[in-house]
Every structure is written in structure tokens, then in C-alpha cells.
Amino acid sequence: MKKRVYEVAEDIKIPAKELIDFLKKEGISVKNHMSALDEETIEIIKVALAEEKMKVKQEKEEEKKIITLDRPPNLKELSVQLNLPLSKVMQLASKLGKVPSIERELPWGIAEKIYKQHNIKVNLSGNLKKLLKSKVIKDSELTSTIKSPVITIVGHVDHGKTTLLDVIRKSDITKKEAGGITQHIGAYVVNLKNNRFVFIDTPGHEAFTTLRARGVKATDIVVLVVAADDGVMPQTVEAINHARAANVPIIVAINKIDKANANIDKVKKELSKYQLVAEDWGGDTLVVEISALQKKGIDELLELISLQAEMLELKANPELPAIGVVIETRLDKGKGVLGTVLIQDGHLKIGDYFVVGTTYGRVRSIMDDIGKHITYAGPSTPVEITGFNQMPRAGDIFQVVASDHFARIIINEREMEERRTEKKEEERVSLENLFEEMKKGKLKELNIILKADTQGSLDALQESLANLSNEEVEVKIIHGGIGTISETDIMLAYASNALIVGFNVTADSMAQKLAKNEKIEIRTYNIIYDLIDEVKAALKGYLKPKLVEVTNGIAEVREIFKLPRIGIVGGCYVTEGKISTKDHIRVLRNEQQIYEGKDFSLKHFKEDVKEVHSGYECGIHIEKFDDLQAKDTIVFYNFKEVAR
Ligand code: GDP
Numbered sequence: 001m002k003k004r005v006y007e008v009a010e011d012i013k014i015p016a017k018e019l020i021d022f023l024k025k026e027g028i029s030v031k032n033h034m035s036a037l038d039e040e041t042i043e044i045i046k047v048a049l050a051e052e053k054m055k056v057k058q059e060k061e062e063e064k065k066i067i068t069l070d071r072p073p074n075l076k077e078l079s080v081q082l083n084l085p086l087s088k089v090m091q092l093a094s095k096l097g098k099v100p101s102i103e104r105e106l107p108w109g110i111a112e113k114i115y116k117q118h119n120i121k122v123n124l125s126g127n128l129k130k131l132l133k134s135k136v137i138k139d140s141e142l143t144s145t146i147k148s149p150v151i152t153i154v155g156h157v158d159h160g161k162t163t164l165l166d167v168i169r170k171s172d173i174t175k176k177e178a179g180g181i182t183q184h185i186g187a188y189v190v191n192l193k194n195n196r197f198v199f200i201d202t203p204g205h206e207a208f209t210t211l212r213a214r215g216v217k218a219t220d221i222v223v224l225v226v227a228a229d230d231g232v233m234p235q236t237v238e239a240i241n242h243a244r245a246a247n248v249p250i251i252v253a254i255n256k257i258d259k260a261n262a263n264i265d266k267v268k269k270e271l272s273k274y275q276l277v278a279e280d281w282g283g284d285t286l287v288v289e290i291s292a293l294q295k296k297g298i299d300e301l302l303e304l305i306s307l308q309a310e311m312l313e314l315k316a317n318p319e320l321p322a323i324g325v326v327i328e329t330r331l332d333k334g335k336g337v338l339g340t341v342l343i344q345d346g347h348l349k350i351g352d353y354f355v356v357g358t359t360y361g362r363v364r365s366i367m368d369d370i371g372k373h374i375t376y377a378g379p380s381t382p383v384e385i386t387g388f389n390q391m392p393r394a395g396d397i398f399q400v401v402a403s404d405h406f407a408r409i410i411i412n413e414r415e416m417e418e419r420r421t422e423k424k425e426e427e428r429v430s431l432e433n434l435f436e437e438m439k440k441g442k443l444k445e446l447n448i449i450l451k452a453d454t455q456g457s458l459d460a461l462q463e464s465l466a467n468l469s470n471e472e473v474e475v476k477i478i479h480g481g482i483g484t485i486s487e488t489d490i491m492l493a494y495a496s497n498a499l500i501v502g503f504n505v506t507a508d509s510m511a512q513k514l515a516k517n518e519k520i521e522i523r524t525y526n527i528i529y530d531l532i533d534e535v536k537a538a539l540k541g542y543l544k545p546k547l548v549e550v551t552n553g554i555a556e557v558r559e560i561f562k563l564p565r566i567g568i569v570g571g572c573y574v575t576e577g578k579i580s581t582k583d584h585i586r587v588l589r590n591e592q593q594i595y596e597g598k599d600f601s602l603k604h605f606k607e608d609v610k611e612v613h614s615g616y617e618c619g620i621h622i623e624k625f626d627d628l629q630a631k632d633t634i635v636f637y638n639f640k641e642v643a644r
Pocket residue numbers: 155156157158159160161162163164203255256257258259290291292293294
């Protein structure tokens with residue numbers, strides 16, 4: 001089997017570039033990492049690699065590295081001494097015990113074991129020997145701590161998301177005093193009654209869907225705002241589906257309860273259709289009734305968020321280098337590229353080297369959510385930083401690394417990963433390749449995002465499509481909505497590898513563009529049956545063909561002959577089709593079947609023949625049936641495979 005260069009490189013765990021260089025050295029010409037390699041070449045590579053490993057091992061044994069220490073190393077130093085990425089050294093160390101922050105000295109026991117594992121001989125200075133003897137060096141304590149939840153507020157337009165975000169932000173008195181509440185960096189922290197929350201400041205689910213489409217989970221909890229006077233609306237449903245697809249718990253905030261026409265029960269009833277059942281309705285969904293305008297129920301909402309966060313047991317380790325996600329980016333004339341990064345784990349400080357997506361940088365400045373310059377930020381902290389060498393993308397992963405050198409290694413890995421995803425992208429589901437995908441057994445569920453012009457047609461289609469499920473494939477409508485196919489539909493389709501099907505609706509231009517870029521298939525129809533038929537056809541393609549019986553010909557018995565040595569032979573006339581010795585036969589008398597079988601021979605005059613066409617006479621002898629009579633009908637049939 002042929003493989004591409006980067007696939008082989010991945011298999012043998014070396015950068016694709018190194019592999020290409022190696023092949024060139026061996027006189028094997030390859031164009032780039034996408035070039036195909038045949039089995040023979042792959043074998044050559046593997047043998048060469050094995051030899052290389054042996055050589056390295058021998059060399060290592062020959063020249064055991066010796067280092068002299070006058071104090072225990074920290075992780076950074078150890079990574080340099082071992083010539084291994086910091087992340088790798090951390091892994092090694094953490095397997096052996098509690099690991100302190102990267103700058104702090106490692107417990108000697110751990111360092112010693114790692115040196116041993118890597119065949120490094122250590123000369124201890126007199127000073128270190130003394131220190132070790134006096135046990136002055138104690139193991140550092142390192143514990144993971146609870147981290148604050150990150151929350152996104154979602155819901156239908158005008159249901160009060162912005163108002164709620166505002167009220168929550170302003171309820172943090174400390175911020176008000178600091179006068180910093182006007183600052184906008186895409187996310188903010190709220191401290192209330194010993195609880196700390198981080199809110200993603202983008203009402204709507206665009207933000208978190210974009211992030212999720214890139215495989216990043218930036219939200220721990222979703223607050224779904226539903227206006228009590230309006231109820232569950234299309235975007236409410238959309239938001240529910242997005243949160244579900246992202247596997248993020250939902251807290252429902254029924255808003256505008258101050259309004260005269262508020263109908264809380266109606267909202268609860270509507271929500272229960274989407275498996276969001278309030279506790280007073282016998283379910284376990286956290287539901288709170290609020291009025292963002294009158295600032296009622298806000299404390300209860302925050303309480304529920306804390307409760308939910310507690311259940312999630314969100315943990316972080318502030319001593320590790322930072323890892324996070326880019327939420328927003330902007331370009332400032334004076335400052336250059338600014339990026340809002342949500343630190344999810346670890347800590348960030350000025351001067352840290354980082355990689356973000358496939359670019360890198362060094363932190364020049366850190367600003368918190370109220371615009372204050374800071375030098376350190378811990379887990380669950382949104383910050384705006386400068387120091388990027390290029391504009392990162394929202395959704396890119398941000399990661400602090402030990403040095404420029406590590407940055408390059410990681411970027412290399414990411415580029416490989418990107419190529420892998422590109423490859424996957426080519427394999428995204430479309431109706432045409434659905435059959436192929438399913439044949440490979442990859443698809444057990446066909447995810448569909450369904451958009452229609454009216455509630456009636458949406459309901460009808462949802463039911464019809466769901467009914468197309470069969471024992472091998474489940475047709476799953478992960479989102480059904482009314483209206484134009486939008487960018488968020490494409491995002492959801494991307495994140496869940498779904499097909500987008502539209503009935504009497506079109507995709508807006510942004511959605512079309514995005515779909516094209518992300519290679520998402522949009523199918524639109526004006527006739528319900530066309531839509532169902534096409535999905536049906538695609539699904540049918542997969543099912544193993546069914547064997548159906550087809551009648552090939554019919555013969556009538558006109559006379560019976562008794563032949564010596566042979567036995568009974570029916571003198572027949574073929575009335576329909578063509579009969580053949582390959583067929584099965586069924587003998588009917590007065591429309592009742594009296595024999596069925598396959599062992600028979602055909603004669604035309606005295607010759608044995610294989611087939612006889614209609615309008616001709618023939619003799620038929622049936623091996624195990626000697627009761628053939630004149631006027632019997634013989635049906636000749638066979639089986640054909642047909643797609644179900
Ligand atoms: P968004 O589109 O979901 O962000 O909704 P907004 O926060 O912009 O709110 C839409 C409208 O509803 C605004 O006029 C708000 O003043 C109003 N509104 C928001 N919350 C409440 C509430 O609790 N009660 C009432 N009566 N009006 C509200």
C-alpha cells in the first residue's frame with residue numbers, strides 16, 4: 001500500500017522534512033510531503049531507521065554524558081541538558097512525583113532518576129553533596145487548584161443576553177470602583193461573594209461555535225436566555241443544539257419575568273420538548289427565573305453557575321506554563337497585533353515565549369479585562385497581550401514554551417497536524433461519498449442540519465428524514481430551524497461533520513463563502529420528495545443488496561413421455577421469456593405449487609440444451625420429481641441483487 005511522505009514521517013515519528021532529506025540522500029526523489037511512497041521505499045526507510053537507532057544507542061553507550069551540578073536542576077535546565085522538549089521533561093518528571101514550576105528546583109530524587117534513565121552521569125559538587133546530606137532541599141509542593149468556570153450566554157435575539165451580561169458585569173463592585181468596566185477585551189472576570197466567573201463577552205453562540213469548529217472548548221457552561229414573553233424561538237433551539245453538540249452543560253435563565261405577558265410555564269413546557277426539563281417539572285435542568293432589566297434573580301443565576309461549576313470539578317495547575325485559546329484579535333496602529341487570550345491552565349508572565357496556532361512570539365505586555373497592565377495571569381483569566389509575530393486566528397491554541405527552540409518544534413508538529421486535518425477535510429461527508437463512507441464502516445450516524453421556510457415543512461421533513469434511519473445508519477437531525485442557511489449552520493456542520501439540507505431556503509452569501517472554504521456541502525430543494533428521495537438514495541446505496549426473485553420464463557407441459565433409462569419427460573412449450581438450466585423451477589398445478597427445485601435438464605429434440613426461448617418446444621426432465629402431468633405450469637426463476 002502506498003503512503004504519503006508525511007504519513008510515513010508520522011509513523012516513524014520524525015519531521016517530514018527530515019524524511020525528505022533522507023530520501024534525497026538515498027537518491028529517491030520526492031517532491032514534497034504529499035508525494036506518494038511505495039511499499040519498497042517505506043521498507044527501506046524502516047530498515048534505515050532501525051539501523052540509525054542501533055547506531056545512536058551504541059554511541060550513547062560509548063560516550064556516557066557527564067555533567068557537574070552544584071544544585072538540583074529545574075525543569076527548564078533539565079530539558080536543555082537532555083535535549084528534550086520541556087513538555088516531554090515535564091511528563092517524565094510528573095510520572096516520578098510532584099513537579100514544581102518550571103523555574104523551581106526539582107526534588108533531587110526525581111532529577112536523579114531522570115538522569116539515570118537518560119544515561120547521564122552526574123558529578124555532584126561538594127556544596128550539593130553537603131546540601132543533599134543536610135536534607136535542606138525539600139520536595140516542592142504542587143497541587144492543582146479549582147479554577148473558575150468560563151461561561152457563554154446564548155439565546156434568541158432580543159431575549160436579553162446583552163442586558164444580562166451588562167448586569168452581571170456591573171454587579172462586580174470592585175470593578176465599578178476601579179472604573180474599568182468600559183473596557184472590552186472579549187471576555188471578563190466577575191468576582192462575587194468569593195466566587196470568580198469568566199464570561200465570554202460575545203453574546204450569541206458564534207464565538208463558541210467558531211472555537212469548537214477548531215476543536216477548542218473554551219466554554220465550561222452555557223447560560224441559555226429565553227424571554228418569558230416570547231418563549232422558545234429558532235435561535236433558542238439553535239443554541240441548545242450547539243451547546244449539546246459541544247457537550248457543554250446548559251443553565252436556563254428565563255428572562256423578562258417582569259413583563260405583564262410573561263408566561264413562565266409556557267416557556268418551561270416548550271423547553272421540555274428539547275429535553276430541558278426544569279426541576280419543578282420533574283427534570284434535572286437548572287432553570288432560574290430572572291429579570292435582567294430589574295436585576296432580579298441574578299444572584300440565583302450566579303449561584304446556579306457556581307453549583308454547576310462545582311459539579312464539573314474544573315481544575316487547573318497554576319504552576320505550569322500557560323495554555324489557552326485565542327478568543328479575539330485586533331490590530332492597533334501603535335501596538336501592533338493584540339490578541340485576547342483566555343488562559344485555561346497554567347500561568348502567563350511577561351517575557352514568556354509562546355506558540356499560537358502555527359505562529360509564535362514572546363509576551364511583551366499583558367493587560368487584564370479592565371485594561372490594567374499586569375505581569376502575571378493564572379488559570380481562567382482572559383488577558384490581552386502583545387508580542388505576536390503574526391496575527392493569530394480566533395480559536396488558535398496558545399501555549400507557553402521554554403524557548404524559541406521549542407517553539408519551532410511545536411510549530412512543526414502543528415503544521416503536521418494541520419496537514420492531517422486538511423486530509424480529513426477532503427474526506428468530509430457529502431451525499432456522493434456517503435455510500436463510500438458507510439461502506440468503510442465509518443458512518444453510523446448521518447448528521448443533518450435541516451433548514452426550511454416554514455414550521456410545517458420543517459416538522460414534516462424532520463419526521464420523514466428521521467424515518468429513513470435503518471439498522472445500519474441513523475439519520476440524525478442535529479439541528480432543525482427556519483430561515484436562511486447561515487454561517488452558524490455551517491460552523492455547526494463543520495464541527496459535527498453534518499450535511500446541510502435546505503428546503504425552500506437558500507444560504508446567505510457569508511454562509512456560501514464559508515461552506516466553500518470549509519468544504520461543507522449545502523443541498524437545497526424546492527420539492528420535499530426530491531429532498532427525501534436523494535437522502536434515501538444515498539442511504540440505500542449503502543445497504544447490502546437484497547436478493548429478489550425474478551421470473552425468467554414460463555413453460556406449459558403439454559404431453560408426458562416415459563423414456564427408458566431416463567424416466568418422466570414433459571413435453572413443454574415455452575410461453576414466456578427464456579428458460580435456462582441455470583434457473584430454479586417451480587411446478588404449479590391449478591395454481592398450487594407442487595414442486596420446487598433446481599435439478600432438471602432441458603432437451604430440444606434429442607439434444608441437451610442450456611436454454612430455450614419462448615415460442616419453442618422442449619423436453620424437461622426433473623431429477624427428483626416423477627409426477628409431472630400435462631397442463632402443469634413450470635415457472636423458471638432466478639435471483640438478482642438489487643440495491644435496497
Ligand atoms: P439580546 O439581543 O439578546 O442581547 O437582547 P438585549 O439585551 O439587547 O435586550 C433586548 C431588549 O429587551 C432590550 O430593549 C432590553 O432592554 C429588553 N430587556 C432585556 N432584559 C429584560 C427584562 O428582564 N425585562 C424587560 N422588560 N426587558 C428586558
